[in-house]
Amino acid sequence: MKVNLQVWRQEGPEAAGAFKTYEVDKISEEMSFLEMLDILNEQLVNKGEEPIAFDHDCREGICGTCGVMINGQPHGPQLGTATCQLHMRKFDDGATLVVEPWRATGFPLVRDLIVDRSAFDRIIEGGGYISVDTGSAPDANLTPIPKMVADTAFDAAACIGCGACVAACPNGAANLFTAAKISHLNLLPQGQAERWSRTENMVEIMEEYFGSCTNHGECEKACPKSISIDFIAMMNSDYVKAKFKNRRLVAQS
């Protein structure tokens, strides 16, 4: 099959960027989208043109490195699928694909399709952990956790940190990312000690970089792990509680 690509090319954060049109011919339906870009890059190198820079690594949909806008959708048209797991069979022969980087002020562009997502690390630094020094943990089976709770915590913990939620959000908000991490830890008994400070800090750091949630639900659809916006509601609920709680007394509740 054959596709026409319009790919965003930009040499650096300060350089001007523009779409460039490429035609990629003789590709197979079994090929992944990134493999199609590999082929295009190979052709570009042979022509003496610099290859397109794009982030990718595991190509199994778990590391969260890859991610581009394809026809106005983060990670392309297949729901619950990262760019690296998207296959060309999902497109029509002869289709035109517009490929753009994530755009958000919190994700400054590095080059071509690559953006800097380190703001996510700053959010995690704010409390996306349970403070337990190595060696100080009690036996793992000391605290039984209902299966349903553990499963729900996992649903939230499945986040791969790719940034598609921010890319999809009309407001450039990172609420799904932040809520997923907060909910994962706040749901578990181990996470209770730092629940309120974690929620407060992470939300406030998030807001230094990103926009606000207006409940479009676009992030959930863009998420390669289909993480539910129910977690955003959980975060909102915990945030107000974090502001109200008399933290000297939390152990009583």
Added chain:
Amino acid sequence: MSLALDSKVPAGPIADKWENHKFNVRLVNPANKRKFRIIIVGSGLAGASAASTLGELGYEVDLFTFHDTPRRAHSIAAQGGINAAKNYHNDGDSVYRLFYDTVKGGDFRSREANVHRLAEVSLNIIDQATAQGVPFAREYGGLLDNRSFGGAQVSRTFYARGATGQQLLLGAYSALMRQVETGKVKLHTRSEMLDIVTKDGRAVGVVVRDLVDGTVSSHSAHAVVLATGGYSNVFYLSTNAMASNVTAAWRAHRRGAAFANPCFTQIHPTCIPASDEFQSKLTLMSESLRNDGRIWVPKNPDETRTAGQIPQEDRDYYLERIYPAFGNLVPRDVASRASKRMVDSGRGVGPLKNGVYLDFASAIDRDGRPAIEDRYSNLFEMYNRITDEDPYSEPMRIYPAPHYTMGGLWVDYNLMTTVPGLYAIGEANFSDHGANRLGASALMQGLADGYFVLPYTIGDYLADYLNTDPVPADDPAFTEVERDVSDRVNGYLSANGTRSVDWFHKELGKIMLDQCGMSRSEPGLQKALSDIPALHEEFRSDIRVLGSGESLNQSLERAQRVDDFFELAQAMCVDALDREESCGGHFREEHQTDEGEALRDDENHSYVSAWEWTGDAGAPELNKESLEFEYVHLTTRSYK
């Protein structure tokens, strides 16, 4: 033999060695820890856990990763689980049994003392991870669930759906970020370590290239820890992430660190077969699928019916047939070779006849579809996305693919390489898996090294350097290496050849897969040893890397990595040639039983091959560390 390989294994009964050692190594007192700088390269399970633990202890840590964030490291892709001898299920597991299984599974080519220590600390790992909030699978009563894995007859594998590696890595990453927040760990992202700096025979720092703006800079420390993973990408097509590479370990090797058992590579039995030429990587399907999936091929090589139409009597469930005791749960090397034999005999399935079936029909009949969904739904979805086939209604097609490398930098019991002050942890070292790694043991080893071993043993070395400053980063030792690195980078850019990096990588991969893959022979290895240097020569003169070294340039990054793969590939072939036996993942066609099983030669090859750099990649010098087996008696592995 010019290296004195002192494994520093403590004396005493095996169960007491680690306890005694912890008492006997020198400590650095808490107030003095802040005076030491430690560089860690790599942010996977081993690197992140070591960095966070050393930070908690009070050391000043610099962590380098070429990823945009530490959470991308390829540990994240591990699916199946992590072993621990908790015996929560009362099925006869114990530290000793995990130790025994691991030594046996490694085909008696690992160091007993290291393996026993690994089994001991496996218990703490599960506790630590659970306390961090890793959402391991649980039973309805709220306690942790286990499943069984290849090479073991007990259920000791803890898991988090099909994403155990991800959850454990995120746990380690969160602990790491907590230290970043406190300022004890300084994070350097998109920074690739390109060389080790040594002075007076000790490791004193690293030279790093910033991948965004191309700046080459030096960083000094009292000790350097490499947690840079394995080198399966030497095969081009492997289950490793695209950026996984050997450069850090290889550069350390060139600066004096011995490289052990490079030919011990693991070919994972359950991966999705390649579908065509353009394939960029292979995707692994967790080995845990073998718990419920049955592996078979049609009896008739000319079979034309679809899987569902082939009646039971025309199917060959060959693992169950050949190995009735372990059945579909034989260790990876055994399962992989059996699949290769089936495909080589023309009974492969799929459009290219390059796979075998992994069939869930009987499990679905037995446990119901919901139970199977609960266990594997994300794996099934992943398979469906890649192949467009539905594993609930038709069997998966799988085939072995390069996956893990047991070989790596030689380390002693303290995890220090032959260069004082240079440590290697996780997959980057060679120590615990021998010639074959059991499933769910890689996560265990990475975290054991990072959380529980290195933080104790590193103090023993540092204690000598109390109140000494690290060698300044503008010392001639650093500037010289910086110049080397810049020259190398400029060399690729100025070659102005005609072929892309990927082209060379693919060609190298083909040679390695054919001659040094699942089975190896003397003529094949000899051929590889003449083809690889020739291709490497061509690479040097004919490579085309466009763009500049002053901005983000992915072709340039890859060129450096592939360059090092060329040299490593030769070491692998030399090692495979030297090892005149078949053991674990290393299968020499000359050494097999009449039934085609591996034939080990304990008489002559019960040693670790630690290769020393001589300046010629094709002629490294062999040093041997002989292996003693006091507890696990050498037997021929049998899984029948």
Added chain:
Amino acid sequence: MTATIEKKRAPFPIAFYRSAVGKKWVMALTGIGLILFVVAHMVGNWKIFFPDVDGIPEIDLYAEALRSLLFPLVPEHIVLWILRTGLIAIFLLHIHAAYSLTLMNRRARTERYEGPRTYVAANYASRTMRWSGTIFGFFVLFHLADLTWGAQPAAPATWEHGEVYANFIATFSRAPVTLFYVISMGLLGIHLYHGAWSMFQSLGLNHPRFNAWRKGFAVSLAVFVFVGNAIMPLAVLFGFVA
């Protein structure tokens, strides 16, 4: 971590309102207040369909009763003005929160997508909240000028204070005004369709058993408010009420 907390300590309500999550809480709570007002206002106005009491339209009596709420316990107009002040405060808070969130969201996406966007979940209502809200705000001003203040030219020429029924008939006998009212009610319905669902999210009201009802509630509320309000001017225009 401690440093960040201390730097930010401000009196609780201000600290809370400073955050976007806090503003969304305010949006939701004031939204609930406004919904309650809209519904009460609408139900009250249905009195135009009721027969006269002693020759006085019932809606005129209703208006008088509002003005003398709790009278003679408190002086006339006081309670009404307290309610009005509250309503105005709620309305202004709703607008201020929306305005500052919009600014924040603009800052969060300084570079827009150059290619076309394909939305999967975001719908017309959710993406036009700020427009439906702003236009409706202007409608409110017109509505006040028309029926509360009697300001020309919004109000009909015959407008007279206290003659609620007569003013009502006069204003909606003008087809363009009726049309404007109906369109505005449509906008309000669209605004509520997203707002009434969205407020559950913002308030963190989430329960797997009731989540499915949230959208249903929002749709019903939007339809109820639109139909309930639009029938009044239409009834006048088409002569069902005269």
